[in-house]
Structures are given as structure tokens and as C-alpha cells.
Amino acid sequence: xxxxxxxxxxxxxxxxxxxxxxxxxxxxxxxxxxxxxxxxxxxxxxxxxxxxxxxxxxxxxxxxxxxxxxxxxxxxxxxxxxxxxxxxxxxxxxxxxxxxxxxxxxxxxxxxxxxxxxxxxxxxxxxxxxxxxxxxxxxxxxxxxxxxxxxxxxxxxxxxxxxxxxxxxxxxxxxxxxxxxxxxxxxxxxxxxxxxxxxxxxxxxxxxxxxxxxxxxxxxxxxxxxxxxxxxxxxxxxxxxxxxxxxxxxxxxxxxxxxxxxxxxxxxxxxxxxxxxxxxxxxxxxxxxxxxxxxxxxxxxxxxxxxxxxxxxxxxxxxxxxxxxxxxxxxxxxxxxxxxxxxx
Numbered sequence: 001x002x003x004x005x006x007x008x009x010x011x012x013x014x015x016x017x018x019x020x021x022x023x024x025x026x027x028x029x030x031x032x033x034x035x036x037x038x039x040x041x042x043x044x045x046x047x048x049x050x051x052x053x054x055x056x057x058x059x060x061x062x063x064x065x066x067x068x069x070x071x072x073x074x075x076x077x078x079x080x081x082x083x084x085x086x087x088x089x090x091x092x093x094x095x096x097x098x099x100x101x102x103x104x105x106x107x108x109x110x111x112x113x114x115x116x117x118x119x120x121x122x123x124x125x126x127x128x129x130x131x132x133x134x135x136x137x138x139x140x141x142x143x144x145x146x147x148x149x150x151x152x153x154x155x156x157x158x159x160x161x162x163x164x165x166x167x168x169x170x171x172x173x174x175x176x177x178x179x180x181x182x183x184x185x186x187x188x189x190x191x192x193x194x195x196x197x198x199x200x201x202x203x204x205x206x207x208x209x210x211x212x213x214x215x216x217x218x219x220x221x222x223x224x225x226x227x228x229x230x231x232x233x234x235x236x237x238x239x240x241x242x243x244x245x246x247x248x249x250x251x252x253x254x255x256x257x258x259x260x261x262x263x264x265x266x267x268x269x270x271x272x273x274x275x276x277x278x279x280x281x282x283x284x285x286x287x288x289x290x291x292x293x294x295x296x297x298x299x300x301x302x303x304x305x306x307x308x309x310x311x312x313x314x315x316x317x318x319x320x321x322x323x324x325x326x327x328x329x330x331x332x333x334x335x336x337x338x339x340x341x342x343x344x
Contacts, residue, residue: 002041003042003048003051006038006041011030011033011225023243023244024069031062031066031229034226034229038051047219051222058223058225060087061091064083065227068080073243084254085250085257088254091223092258096220110178112155112156112158113128113155113176114128114155114161116165116173116174117173123174124308125309126296127174127309128176128309129152129301130150130286132295133150133293133295134295141249143245143248143249144264145249145252146252149256149287150288151288152285152286152288152297153283153285154283155284156282158173158175158337159336160281160282171312175309176306178307179305179306181302181304185263186260186263187262190224190231190264191265191282192228231248232269252287256288256289262303264284265283266282267281268283277331286300
């Protein structure tokens with residue numbers, strides 16, 4: 001199988017959903033299918049040869065992801081974390097550390113943090129930061145949030161934040177822009193851009209130029225795919241316990257203890273839009289890494305400069321959530337981008 005054909009397969013081009021309710025069966029089936037494709041790759045380039053050389057590592061990674069979930073479901077979360085963190089330490093040191101992504105920010109780009117407005121409340125910058133450390137009791141389980149441990153969630157666009165907040169009336173969005181003070185932030189990049197990968201492949205004119213595959217961030221996705229699949233599963237919002245959150249939360253715990261990783265970059269599972277460039281639907285989660293009993297994380301505060309919160313003040317602006325799939329394919333022609341530009 002040609003590697004480009006594999007990257008256009010459903011495994012890479014669709015956001016996964018569990019069929020049925022057995023996550024173990026679902027992951028075992030998909031991992032088996034994925035490994036089967038890797039075993040049948042044409043060994044006609046340094047890229048496929050390198051993947052083939054690491055096939056046993058990818059296989060072991062797949063098995064550890066499943067074993068971690070099993071341990072967690074047996075009521076053994078500490079064992080689940082131990083076996084998961086051991087394999088992550090090994091993969092990070094041997095395969096990812098040299099190729100870790102960076103968020104490269106300029107004065108013209110930013111990330112976003114949004115909340116839904118509350119009656120008579122005036123928001124300040126800290127209201128659009130992470131939940132204060134002395135209010136841990138408010139922190140609920142989220143995909144990358146453990147009960148009581150705050151994380152800072154940022155979106156690549158106003159649209160992304162709106163979708164993550166379940167599409168409230170846009171006039172109720174309170175938004176702050178985040179600008180990185182440092183140009184290079186170490187990112188564990190788990191974002192497979194399901195619509196951009198084929199375009200990215202077009203920029204790689206020669207399969208034999210391995211550095212291109214590294215620069216495009218595609219090579220590491222083959223190593224990380226078992227993890228990417230396990231953290232990308234859509235969950236049922238009404239479930240009190242979400243089995244789909246087991247691996248994301250183990251991963252967050254690993255990131256909090258790894259001084260070399262600042263954040264996790266992941267693709268939104270709420271993508272119902274028709275965007276041509278879905279990089280506008282990318283999320284970043286920065287876990288708190290400094291221990292304090294109150295206030296805010298000093299390390300995170302030092303990473304960013306933050307704008308004063310702004311709200312949309314156009315009473316005639318309305319987006320029907322039921323029509324979100326009809327948002328313009330070109331984000332730069334959308335209402336969301338227009339709002340971003342007006343509030344620079």
C-alpha cells in the first residue's frame with residue numbers, strides 16, 4: 001500500500017465514534033486494522049522503512065493504551081497511569097522530543113478563550129483565565145481536566161470556542177485574546193487535520209525526502225496514532241462517567257509531570273462545520289504546573305499576554321446553531337473572523 005493512500009483512508013479522514021458502547025472492542029478493532037495497513041506499506045522510501053522499523057513500538061503502544069483502560073475500569077487508576085506514563089516517557093525520549101511541535105506566534109496571531117456571559121457580571125482578564133486554585137471545587141471532569149485540577153483551554157479561533165461552548169447566542173460570548181510572550185512553546189501535537197492532510201501531502205513532492213515528512217508533522221502521527229485515536233473519541237454529553245476521557249486524563253497527568261511539554265494540541269471533536277481549513281478548529285490545553293493553594297498558576301501567567309475581555313455588541317448579529325454546518329467554507333469570509341478583526 002502506498003503511504004499517501006493510507007493517509008486518505010477513513011482512519012485518518014474521519015473523527016472517530018464508538019460503534020456500540022465497548023471502547024475496548026472498538027479500539028482493538030481499529031488498532032488491528034491500522035497495524036495491518038502499516039504491515040502492508042510499500043517499503044519504497046526512507047519514510048516507510050522507518051515506520052516499518054518502528055512497527056513493534058506502535059504495536060506495543062496500542063496494547064498499552066488498551067491495557068491502561070482495562071486497569072482503570074478495574075478500579076486501578078494508579079496502575080493504569082504507571083504503565084501509560086512508562087510508555088509515554090519512552091516514546092517521548094526516543095521518537096517525539098526532537099520533533100515536538102512549536103506554536104509560532106507573531107503579533108498578528110492569537111489564541112482565544114471564551115465564556116458565556118452571566119447576568120450583571122463584568123468580566124476581567126482573570127475571569128477568562130483558568131479557574132482559580134482556591135476554587136478547585138468548581139472544576140469538573142472534562143476531556144483533559146481531572147476533578148479539582150485546573151487547566152487552561154484555548155482555541156485557535158472564535159468559531160472553535162463557540163462550538164466548544166455548545167453554540168450559545170454569539171452576543172453572549174465573552175472573549176479574551178491570548179498572545180504568547182515566548183515564540184517557542186513545546187507542544188504534544190495530537191491534531192490530525194482531517195481535511196488538510198491531503199493538501200499537506202501535495203507539498204511533499206518526493207517521498208524520499210524524510211525531513212519533509214518531519215516538517216509537515218506527518219511522520220510522528222504514525223507513531224502517535226494509537227494515542228490520537230484514543231483521545232479523539234466523541235462522548236455522550238449526558239454521561240456522568242465518560243470512558244472516552246480515560247486516556248486523555250492519563251495523558252494530562254503525564255504532561256503535568258513532564259517539564260519538556262507545555263501543552264497538548266488536539267483537534268476539536270465538535271467539528272460539524274464545512275470549513276476547508278480546519279486548523280481553525282484546533283484546541284490547546286495548558287495544565288497548571290505550579291502548586292499553590294490560591295490564585296493562579298504563575299508559570300501560565302508568564303507564558304501569555306492577555307487582552308481585556310470583549311463582547312459582540314451588534315444586536316442584529318445572529319447565527320442559528322442548527323445551521324452551523326452551513327458556515328462559509330472560507331473562514332476568512334465568516335462572521336467569526338470579522339468579529340476577530342474588529343476586536344484586535
